[in-house]
Amino acid sequence: MAFEALLAEYEARRAKALAGGGAEKYAKRTAKGILNARERITALVDADTFMESGLFGTSGVYPEQADETQTDGKLAGYARINGRDICLVVNDFTVKGASTSYTNGKKIGHMKRTATERGMPLVLLGESTGARLPDAMGARGMGLLLGNDNTQFRRMRETPMVAAAFGPSFGSSTWMMCLSDFAVMQKGATVAVSSPGLVSMALGEKVNAEDLGGWRLHAEITGLVDQVVDTEEEVFEAIKKFLSYMPSHHKEAPPEAAIPAGSGADMAKVFDLLPESRTQVYDMRRVVKCLVDKESMFELKPRFGKSAVTTLARLGGKSVGIIANNPLHRGGALDADACRKIVDFLVMCDSFNVPIVLLVDTPGFQIGTEAEKAGAPGRIMNFMNAMTLLSVPHLSVIIRKSYGRAYVCMGGGRHSDDIAAWPSAEVSFMSPEFATKIVHGVAQGEPGYEDALKQIEQGIDVWGLASVYATQAVIHPKDTRDYLIRMLDVYKLRMTKGVGQHLMRTWPTSY
16 A cells, blocks of 8 residues: 555656646647647657656755746756657746756756767757746855856767757757757747846846847847747757758767759759859859759858858768858858858868868958958958868869958868869959959059950969869869769768867857
């Protein structure tokens, strides 16, 4: 009978913990079309694979609150996504607004430590109010809360870390978005240090949630978010797709996939996408879609630093990171935001053994007072430093323009393992139009301009580059996909089984 009583108590406690903040709160969320924490787990992971850790956790500061802090507001545990093991933390907003506390902080720290030590991706689904008050007040509260091991998120990039934001995502949810390798945000979410209410009290500043930390701010201005989607289901699909390009940890090569039928079918027409005039714009993403495996393009930060494209994709079934100048924006001139976006992508790819392809068509870096105020020189040097530290295979294809210092940063010289060029490639210190004015003192429309321009243009074509072996191949555009697949095989890391040196593993995110 004693055992029966113990088991009855176990079942009662389990049922209470599983009920979270209670049926009434769950029902209100359902009525608004918002998934509950456990529903999110079901939607994200493989069926019947979630094994919970810390189900019976409650407030560690106020034991008398045990009845109102089921799971202490954060669900943690282990599951599988597409057959691969992951560690998982999901905020339950119905319990104290999923506020950060001593107990649930320990859960996060345990999941991060387990993921790192055992080689599993870590996924965090955020929706939270920030630190729990009054638990965090006073010296004792701060010592308990911020002395927890969940604050020790060293940026070591040993396992892929993914974070998502739903609804209000203040405090810890914001920190995890900033620390992650991939951050996805549902429209309507707010990612910020503090809530609009606290901002109003502290600063007397009236601000709404959208202006404070809405999706447009983080997708277009701060660059903290990699993708923005409309629905919760799209959040889960984005997480699954991102992880499909990644290894489970930094000591293995990325997984391979079957090559979809029709991949490369449009390569015969790829040169037609390029305007004949060097000054005419086009969308480089159309070229990328031709090159990569069908429907494998997965672009990151598409609204930020738009003169550069950073996208995961597959070539011949293998994961690859593609960095491309996009003349559709600023003519392809790289500004400070584009440099930061590229560096962040380079670091992630190198940390997780993803080879890199650079598609080059840029007149150089943005110049002027706006660029200097944005810290362009420092961003450019960060870009160059990151390129010198790459240890994964990295190939460049010069599509059209490659001018000035951007020539080096986009893989020129010895900054790529191998450089190919289309017949349309041009390489020089600056645009011939500007050089003509500087060297000969004549501008477009002035007498003698056309003759002076022709003189400056001599030697900028691809054949001058090929003659000094600064490009290892001049290729027909239609052969680019086959060339890249073959050369990625030539330069693959055979001796380390596809694993790089990870020289940038401590490079910070969101810098």
